[in-house]
Amino acid sequence: MTNHTSPRTTPRQAPGWYAFLLGLLLVLLGLVIGIGGIWLITLGGSWYYAAAGIGLLFSGILMVTGRYLGVLAYGATYVFTLIWALWEVGLQGWPLVPRVVAPTVILLLVLIAIPSLRRSDPQHSTRQRGLATAMAVLAALGIGVTSAPWLRPASVFAQADTQEGPADPAAQAPVQPPADGSSIAPAAPTAPLTDRNSAQEPSAGSESDVVINPEVPHDPAPEGQSAEEDRSALAMRETGADWPAWGGNIHGTKYSPLTQITPDNVDQLERIWEFNTGDLPSSEAEGKYSPENTPLKIGEKLFTCTPMGKIIAIDAGSGKEEWRYDPMVPADAIPYGATCRGVAYFDVPDAHPYDACATRIIWGTLDGRLIAIDAETGRLCTEFGDNGMVYLERGLGETVPGWYSLTSPPVIVRGVVVVGAQVKDGNAEDSPSGVIRGFDAVSGEFEWAWDMGRPGDTSQAGPEEVYTRGTPNMWTIPAGDEELGYVFLPLGNSAVDYYGSNRSEQENEYSTSLVALDVTTGQPAWHFQTVHRDVWDYDLGSQPTLIDFPTDNGGVPAVVLASKQGDIFILNRETGESLFPVEERPVPQGGVEPDYLSPTQPFSTYHTLAFPALEEEDMWGMSPIDQLWCRIQFRRSHYEGIYTPPTSDQRWIQYPGYNGGNDWGSVAVDPERGLLIANYNNMPNHNRLVPRQEADEAGLRAIYEPPADSEGPLGEAGPQIGAPYAIDVNAGWRVKYTGLLCKEPPYGGIRAIDLATGNTVWDRPFGSARRNGPFGIPSMLPVTIGTPNNGGPAVTAGGLIFIAATTDNLIRAIDIKTGETLWSDTLPGGGQANPMVVEVDGRQFVIIYPGGHHFMETPISDTIIAYGLPE
Numbered sequence: 001m002t003n004h005t006s007p008r009t010t011p012r013q014a015p016g017w018y019a020f021l022l023g024l025l026l027v028l029l030g031l032v033i034g035i036g037g038i039w040l041i042t043l044g045g046s047w048y049y050a051a052a053g054i055g056l057l058f059s060g061i062l063m064v065t066g067r068y069l070g071v072l073a074y075g076a077t078y079v080f081t082l083i084w085a086l087w088e089v090g091l092q093g094w095p096l097v098p099r100v101v102a103p104t105v106i107l108l109l110v111l112i113a114i115p116s117l118r119r120s121d122p123q124h125s126t127r128q129r130g131l132a133t134a135m136a137v138l139a140a141l142g143i144g145v146t147s148a149p150w151l152r153p154a155s156v157f158a159q160a161d162t163q164e165g166p167a168d169p170a171a172q173a174p175v176q177p178p179a180d181g182s183s184i185a186p187a188a189p190t191a192p193l194t195d196r197n198s199a200q201e202p203s204a205g206s207e208s209d210v211v212i213n214p215e216v217p218h219d220p221a222p223e224g225q226s227a228e229e230d231r232s233a234l235a236m237r238e239t240g241a242d243w244p245a246w247g248g249n250i251h252g253t254k255y256s257p258l259t260q261i262t263p264d265n266v267d268q269l270e271r272i273w274e275f276n277t278g279d280l281p282s283s284e285a286e287g288k289y290s291p292e293n294t295p296l297k298i299g300e301k302l303f304t305c306t307p308m309g310k311i312i313a314i315d316a317g318s319g320k321e322e323w324r325y326d327p328m329v330p331a332d333a334i335p336y337g338a339t340c341r342g343v344a345y346f347d348v349p350d351a352h353p354y355d356a357c358a359t360r361i362i363w364g365t366l367d368g369r370l371i372a373i374d375a376e377t378g379r380l381c382t383e384f385g386d387n388g389m390v391y392l393e394r395g396l397g398e399t400v401p402g403w404y405s406l407t408s409p410p411v412i413v414r415g416v417v418v419v420g421a422q423v424k425d426g427n428a429e430d431s432p433s434g435v436i437r438g439f440d441a442v443s444g445e446f447e448w449a450w451d452m453g454r455p456g457d458t459s460q461a462g463p464e465e466v467y468t469r470g471t472p473n474m475w476t477i478p479a480g481d482e483e484l485g486y487v488f489l490p491l492g493n494s495a496v497d498y499y500g501s502n503r504s505e506q507e508n509e510y511s512t513s514l515v516a517l518d519v520t521t522g523q524p525a526w527h528f529q530t531v532h533r534d535v536w537d538y539d540l541g542s543q544p545t546l547i548d549f550p551t552d553n554g555g556v557p558a559v560v561l562a563s564k565q566g567d568i569f570i571l572n573r574e575t576g577e578s579l580f581p582v583e584e585r586p587v588p589q590g591g592v593e594p595d596y597l598s599p600t601q602p603f604s605t606y607h608t609l610a611f612p613a614l615e616e617e618d619m620w621g622m623s624p625i626d627q628l629w630c631r632i633q634f635r636r637s638h639y640e641g642i643y644t645p646p647t648s649d650q651r652w653i654q655y656p657g658y659n660g661g662n663d664w665g666s667v668a669v670d671p672e673r674g675l676l677i678a679n680y681n682n683m684p685n686h687n688r689l690v691p692r693q694e695a696d697e698a699g700l701r702a703i704y705e706p707p708a709d710s711e712g713p714l715g716e717a718g719p720q721i722g723a724p725y726a727i728d729v730n731a732g733w734r735v736k737y738t739g740l741l742c743k744e745p746p747y748g749g750i751r752a753i754d755l756a757t758g759n760t761v762w763d764r765p766f767g768s769a770r771r772n773g774p775f776g777i778p779s780m781l782p783v784t785i786g787t788p789n790n791g792g793p794a795v796t797a798g799g800l801i802f803i804a805a806t807t808d809n810l811i812r813a814i815d816i817k818t819g820e821t822l823w824s825d826t827l828p829g830g831g832q833a834n835p836m837v838v839e840v841d842g843r844q845f846v847i848i849y850p851g852g853h854h855f856m857e858t859p860i861s862d863t864i865i866a867y868g869l870p871e
Contacts, residue, residue: 026060273319291851364406385444395461420474426718434473448522566610591645665792746786767806804831830858
């Protein structure tokens with residue numbers, strides 16, 4: 001009798017604690033990603049996450065039960081992930097981060113678990129023993145794929161991605177004049193809304209919604225008003241040794257002809273002096289400081305204003321204080337932030353140099369005062385207004401502290417001080433007026449008021465009168481032309497930004513427009529509207545830049561107008577006509593105001609800073625989980641590209657957001673090299689119109705109402721009293737818990753544009769990740785990510801761009817020819833301010849006031865820094 005025995009098998013053992021916990025982690029991740037992936041599929045999104053979730057779940061279960069096959073299952077899932085990531089975004093650094101980095105880290109953890117799984121599953125075959133080697137090769141491949149984009153040399157950014165020329169053949173055809181003979185370019189229904197044509201030749205008379213005022217420019221003011229007929233052009237101080245106005249000069253070019261600092265020696269820059277203003281937030285003002293200041297330099301003195309409007313004169317060579325004047329602005333006057341972008345300087349014509357106030361500093365305060373002080377002594381010019389002050393609340397009607405504030409310097413043209421104001425928007429339709437007023441720079445006497453609600457009437461509001469409430473205001477910096485006698489006003493939107501059906505016809509006509517105002521009459525000569533019936537808060541924030549635009553027939557006096565939506569327009573300075581065709585293109589309709597929205601919007605064919613419309617794969621995060629969440633939110637949101645109509649039943653995506661394109665930092669122009677320099681933001685907002693009842697229940701309050709007892713559930717929200725909806729804005733579209741943005745980097749860049757053609761010369765992401773990271777924790781990575789930025793450039797004849805602006809607290813010197821950063825320095829606060837370039841005793845200085853910014857979440861500082869080459 002023969003005995004037959006069965007082959008002996010080694011029983012499977014329980015996995016080690018490490019492999020068991022790793023398996024549980026994979027199970028959890030698989031459930032989260034798999035369920036989220038199924039949700040995304042139901043919304044019409046990518047299938048990857050559901051498939052990857054199944055793979056993670058399967059591999060995790062196998063590891064928990066001690067099976068070596070769990071390693072193989074994860075390896076297969078990882079290979080699938082790599083293939084999908086490369087198919088979707090290719091070798092692009094930041095887009096690969098959420099797709100590959102976390103899966104690669106998990107792959108390394110799985111490698112560590114292999115010995116434990118071998119012991120617990122002795123049935124694995126000899127061939128399976130080679131799996132460890134294969135997994136190691138996979139990990140190396142994943143690390144290589146993730147690292148490859150960062151090892152490539154820096155190159156021109158966004159050229160392949162930004163379709164500046166229309167992709168549609170019909171849109172590439174030359175613009176034909178309309179049959180009616182007008183010069184407005186016809187709509188191109190088939191042209192994609194994100195496409196632009198940046199290589200058009202200048203057109204002698206193309207325009208979009210430019211309105212020539214029937215009043216003849218330079219006509220005297222109506223009888224009985226005080227504007228003088230015979231105001232003649234005054235000499236304009238030159239930029240060079242001095243920096244006599246916020247933008248370098250009242251033309252706003254931000255260009256210095258100095259050449260001492262060059263690309264060859266800029267790396268030798270060192271700090272020459274530092275000055276502390278002493279103006280730091282009190283307990284009442286904590287979290288509300290955003291100075292944004294650029295000083296002036298006249299002769300041997302530097303003049304700066306601090307966040308609370310204190311004026312300080314500093315010796316430009318030594319950094320020593322000479323005098324200061326404190327207007328005693330109360331903390332409750334702070335609107336969005338404590339901001340004083342700058343002051344204006346004025347030489348009184350024919351005054352004796354030793355006369356009191358022969359030279360003077362004029363500026364506005366957060367509590368609505370226009371003040372003049374002696375530039376030599378800092379004492380009030382008592383003959384100006386009421387003992388040195390003009391109280392601008394006259395004629396405004398009901399207001400409260402912080403609702404009507406002056407945050408930008410006035411512009412002085414032909415001896416007329418022209419002032420607008422920041423009216424804190426989003427509060428109520430019945431807000432203080434956006435009226436623009438002119439005052440005599442010597443006496444402070446009222447000259448005129450341009451109130452769009454009183455067309456033709458430029459008189460001062462009487463004791464019982466009120467300037468038209470709720471009208472668009474000018475919170476930013478205007479430009480001026482002494483020869484024409486014009487001041488160029490970049491207007492904002494009506495007091496309620498995101499709802500327009502209640503607006504007057506005058507508001508519809510002038511909102512989000514550049515207005516050329518004649519300072520001798522207070523009457524508009526022309527205006528050019530960049531957004532029709534704006535319900536996106538695309539107010540004009542950038543200072544206009546006055547240049548001689550190069551053409552084959554010589555220079556044409558022109559104005560460069562950059563916008564938040566990204567378009568850059570080139571307009572004839574005297575007539576407002578565009579030198580390049582402006583196309584009226586169809587835009588999405590619908591939303592809560594289908595009968596109000598304009599069916600078309602103007603698009604510049606000269607140049608745009610805007611990027612193509614967002615897609616699901618543009619969503620981002622620090623891991624696959626938050627990227628999946630952002631993809632789901634993208635699919636749940638209303639989005640039809642630029643000018644997506646605001647909605648209430650679901651969130652809508654605004655791209656670019658209200659801080660997109662070019663903002664108050666403005667552009668700079670190098671006239672010698674024919675280059676226009678623009679830094680920009682590239683971020684969306686995630687918004688929702690909130691029905692009035694819901695807004696009331698959430699505790700939204702206007703500035704004039706008592707605050708709610710506790711913080712409401714809405715984010716950055718405005719009550720918009722008088723409209724049927726409040727507004728809830730997620731600026732930058734940030735994920736609530738991580739603080740990261742849902743859109744992939746870069747979030748900002750800087751670009752050089754050929755002035756004559758509008759073609760891009762170079763374009764680079766701008767700002768490193770060193771001060772940015774999830775949960776507000778700085779990553780300290782010296783890697784360029786392209787951060788949000790606020791503040792503009794200064795350019796020099798020496799071939800350099802000086803700019804701070806980014807959230808990494810650095811000031812940079814950039815080669816204007818190549819875009820390469822040649823020098824940088826770490827600032828004590830956020831550099832949300834424009835630098836200036838001057839000369840002191842034959843030595844070129846670069847000066848900046850890096851005061852930080854509460855909205856940009858950069859550190860606050862009271863330090864002014866002067867840089868120069870070693871002596």
